[in-house]
Amino acid sequence: MDKQLDYDHVTNMLSQYDVIADGAEIQGTLCGLLCGGMPVSDRKWLDVLKDTMNEGAGFPVELENLLTGVFNALCQQLVEAEFTLNLMLPDDKAPINDRGLGLINWVQGFMFGFGLYQQNLMQCSDDVKEALEDFADISRMEEPMTEDEESERALTEVVEYVKISALLCFNELGASLLGDQQDKPSVH
Structure with a gap:
């Protein structure tokens, strides 16, 4: 995995710019947006992060580039056939409670992002x-x-x-990342 996109690097960079989130929450939020149906071409994800994690302020170029890298890597993981999703969490050498907290932050971010795009759970499986x-x-x-x-x-x-579970949500509700205009056949 790209060192630039690991939990510690992203989290340190966020705190350097006083952003009130860690790498897990950022990636979880992005994943939730995509799994909830946000088209990959939709650049609103950056506004969502600005509004919720940076008090509405823009990000410095260096940080925006890093976040774009996180977003692009996530999109790539979601469309790869191997169904590999690497959660951005503290590494295995971190204390177990730090890793547990990272997972909680990731899941909370996911639910937040998902909820922004998917209000109608009645249509979900x-x-x-x-x-x-x-x-x-x-x-x-x-x-x-x-x-x-x-x-x-x-x-x-x-x-x-x-x-x-995130991949399941993406496969069911995520807009096609391979081309936003493609219609997916419905399965009954």
Whole structure:
């Protein structure tokens, strides 16, 4: 993975410019926007981040370029056939509670971004509704985790579940990133 797009680098850059978010929340928000149906050609995502995480102020060029890199990398991951979604979280050497908090921030960002584009959950499949309910539960997790193998395994499972669920939402509701004008055949 590009060092420029790892959690620590993005988070440090955000805090350097007094942006009130970490890399996980930024990527989660972008992912939520795309999974909720925002067309990739829609540049409103930058305004969403400015309004919600930078008190409406513009970003310095260096930071805007970094965020554009995060957005482009995410788009690429979502359309690749391998279904690889790399969540921007603290790395595996970070304390487990930092990683857990990163996951919570990611999920909260996702739900926020998703909600901006997808208000009508009635049209969503039961799988998507269930995933969003689970995300709501994950976003409220407060229990500190102990540094042991069981907690590591549990966190790894939740991270994998979040990845799969985000991809499920994208596959169902995301606008086609390969060409916004393509019509997807409906499956009944």
